[in-house]
Amino acid sequence: MIYRLLALVWFLQVLLSDTYAQTSGLPSISFRDFEIPNSPIIDSTSHAVIIIEKGKSDIQVDEAERELRVIHRYGVRIKILDKEGFKEANYVIPLYKIGNKFETVDEIHGYTHYIDGKIHTVKMDKGAIFHEKINEFVNLSKFTLPNIKENCIIDIEYEIKSPDIFNYRTWEYQDDIPKLYSEYTAIIPALYNYNVTLLGPYKLTDQKSKLLKDYFLLNGRRQDCSQLTYIMADIPAFHEESYMLAPKNYKSAINFELMQYYSTSGARQNLTKEWKDVDRELLTNRLFGGQINRENNFKHILSRIYTESDSDENKARKIYEYIKSQIRWNKVYGKYSQFGVKDALERRNGNVGDINLALISACAAAGIEVYPVLVSTRENGLPKTIHPVISDFNYLVAQVRVNGKNYFLDASEENLPFGLLPLRCINGSGRIIYSKKSSEWIRLENEIDAATHFDITGKIDETGQFKGKLRVIYKGLDALNHRNYIQKFSSLDSYIEERMNNSANMQIEDGNIYQLDSLDNDLIESYEISMDFTNSIRGKYFSFNPILMNRVTKNPFNLEERNYPVDLGSKKKETYSIAIHLPPDFDMEHQPENIALALPEAAARYTFRSQYVEGNLVLKQDLNLNKAIYEVEEYFHLKEFYSRIIQHQKVDFTFKKNKL
Template sequence: MKHLLLIITLFLSCKTINSQNYEFGKVSKAELEEKYHPIDSSSSAAILYRNERVSFYYSSSEGFMQQREIHERIKIYNKDGFDWATKKEYLYQGRSNKESLSGLKGVSYNLVDGKIEKVKLKSDGKFVEDYSEFTKVNSFTLPNVKEGTVIEYKYKITSSRYSIDDIIFQYSIPVNKLDVKIATPEYYIYSKQPNLAASYMPKVNETIKNISNPFDYKVNIINVNEENIPALRAEAYSGNINNYRSKMALELSAVLNGNKIIEKSFSNTWEEVSKTIYESSNFGGQLDKFSFYKDDLETLLAGVEDDFEKASLVENLVKSKVKWNGRYGKYAQNGIRNAYKVGEGNVADINLMVVSMLRSQGVNASPILVSTRNNGIPLFPTHDGFNYVVCSVQKGNEYLLIDATEKYSANNVLPQRVLNWQGRLIEDKNVSRWFSMMPNKKSVEKSMLNVKINNDFTASGKVSKQLTDYIAYFYRDKYASMTPEDHIKSLEKDKGDIEISELNFENGKEITKPIKISYQYELSDGVDEIGDKLYFSPLLFLATKENPFKLEERQYPIDFVIPYVDSYLVNIMLPDGYNIESLPTSEALVFMDASIKFSYIIKQNGKYLQLKVDLDINNPMIQAKDYKAFKSFFSKIVEKQGEQVILTKAQP
């Protein structure tokens, strides 16, 4: 019966889509009356229609010009979908190539007393701001948006650039109908690459059309016409969800002249991509020796011989001199000289500066090109596959990685955004190679919990923690700038009826040392008295309460980001007048080839219960095909942590 209902729902949905008028302004009452999406009822919004056209026209003064036309209609079901009423377009503003947005029209539709009310987008809802030296942001927000509103907008972007943005097929909300057409002149040869990691793949049709204006040439056409595209939703520990988005990249591989002969060939190997990037004045040109930092380095490094020690000192110097402006980029935005003078720069300004300084001192330093986690993993050789750069220092067979943009990052402890598979290390314009960006050293969190069960059956005691490497970095990034009061509030959150006091936070800003935390606590709801018995979980408020992996099926890998060990040592003073009736059993669990291990060892030692719990994650990436087995494995961990000690009141 359920299958029959699903088929009927899909049939009715498809029938509605096929009969819908998608001409701009032809929003129907049925669209406005819809309370939830017929297929995905949990969605806060839906793209009712998206039409995207990419084409080129010939200008006698400019040559071929690119046009990208967007028409989109979106249904907002509830407040969580209000963000879809704001749209941003990042427009390139190069010295010779500029992008411009024109023809913007927008309308909000609401049903008021059975009639369709329209409110147009006006100038006060349109905004233009500088994003970087070569980028402007054009944004707009549709007016009068409420639960149930349908919004619609259209605009055109004109550009003299031949590069085409990725064509997106899948979004975080469902798409009822998608109509995409990409028409490129035969003089531009593009490599087409779909995202093979995506679970949804549209049907792509390719045709050729003859054009006779202003001269005869052929146009290569890509068409995608799809309906009922499922939403792409993040799942627990899914890492960068964009890695699994259905999309198609188009990279220009060659330009033909009027005789259809290759005039210019672009990079088609990673070696060529690396060479082209290195030869840029805003990349390799920033790595020469510069006089502007000479005196500062001589003073800083006087008497220092070890290359890694030099690297640490230079990293701290750059952090103290240049503030990161929050912008990514593999190319220097201001140039390292100006960034040093002004005290601000993008990622490349800062990290290429570190490389330049170290090379000037004879240190074997090289830049590593990276695609950040939110940029995805490059699918094929492409300049656009990289959007970030860090510094690598080699001493013998050892490597030190540096990112001087973050206050609390340390040697070989980089911001999470760059931990994305592998980067491209470039020694010079002719020598480059892949370099793993994933940590191979385990980060460790050790927790010690002392517990005393009081006469009123509250529990009190002390917690002590020590955090190393990436776990310490993540903690510093969150808490080092917090007030002690806010820190305590955060620690108390989701721990039941607890009161924390005497917080001590050591090495919060000493990035080369482990973090040490301790605090006193009093817990009012950790022990249950039923009759003459006491029940409690020995991990109390430190136990994992529920399994975050709830889905029956999973489309994406589980990504814990880093290998780590989470270790607990619990000492419980047994209350006077009670005996142990039962304890959880000690147990060891192993997932697959020991990629993840869990151990739970509990024993009585005189007046004390002692518990040692370890979760050891050797391989932080669990493939989707192993999801069900891992979900079951993690459920056992949660169940084990929730098992209770039972104490019985001693008979007088």
């Protein structure tokens, strides 16, 4: 494979040795740019608008490095409408590591334009540009434009040189602010065959193609290139909302993927592989299959991890805990090993690949059926399923098969129980790699629902003082998230103290946490609590709302139209029970009605039941989201479902005292 890539690089160096650059810049600033256009995509939520955005990509020879680079030129003109739009002047350019080299950015220019009788322009100083290394795979270039004020216009231009000669960058038409005009041009050598795909809900306004005759010199003969231009106008802002995958899965965009090229002899070279080719490359790769086969790293220590009397499942559980204790995650993702299993064990830290390849290798050494599973994390986007694109995957987990059950395992998370995946991994399907048969797609999902249960018991005296107990039980991803939150504190006492100090209407007087380190069990919090309802007493009337915790006050679904699914990561359940004894001689004057709400096909359900008998108020509330993913056509029903819950939870209980 490497020799084929080197041959392609040499070929393109010859191919493009006589090319010339074309720059697509922004037009000159004019008074007309300062006029706010009457457009349906600009509304009260718009704090800035992109007037024009232009980009162009082509391949050139880097003479200094004697290598090929894809040159991406970008220019954007943004009108700042109000103070909330000032953030658009804080600009970040991400630069990625491709192979062993980083992308670089050049020719960064920034201008601020404003009107004071005439158009004034302030150029950004070069000293305003800062470069930051995030990790060994990502660098950032940051800058802030000067003299920002309401109704000003900013221009930003730069050029990125990328060593990724096989793929032009995806051009995103949608952003978090509306765009009046967006244009992207790709100049592609005739010997290239790209798969060009339009993603998202919006269609192109215009599409142009032009043949660039004699664009480069090859073997003494001029050759051609295709100039492809894709235009979209009046593009609404993309609004992010709760419970969604990476925005790039849903934004309107043009994506380029190199499928094949032709050599100088005219022979066709395919870059699109079949999965059997990818499987073979992975399993023979030193940093993937080569690490799985390092069973000798573990065979001599297995007797210290488990006993022969253990079942295969118990062996797998103990190996899982052992790997978690031996290799700490360095917060770097990866489908390949960063250091190698042996070195990672010695260093006692490594990336996700190091950790989970060690887990797979150790399970294999124990004779347990185990396979690697390639994953694209939620923020990385959904992997393409039509044909193999190995670069789509940035993560690796394991699947263990014991006693007729399948368990997904990720040993990178300290607080993750056996058989549960973290939310970042719940992203469509992963690719499970077998050793003796073709790999296949496998749905990434957790068998255990995320669940939280609140239980409150207590007594309210005649002065409106409440004393009682609160018990909270967490399961699944809710337990993982809460364990991770507790771990941020220096001690358990510090966490409980924070609980005491930051419970707005509830006074926590004493508390304890149970099963914090028993990851396969529920996490339980228990507190002695008190509350003051004095202000709820009006003469002979007393009113209060018993939904004391996690009352839904804001609908998480507010869009008029949502063009992407609601993805919770897992089914969710929240139950709430309360038993309160009230003072004698209090009769129920008014109470929320008992209701049962449900979406079609029981996709979600909310029930509320209460009764008041002889001074005892007993209430039970259940909210069940019975699907991990709700499709676009279910959005309106889900939005209305939450609206009705909010309205119902606003209603107080009112009691009347018979004797004053």
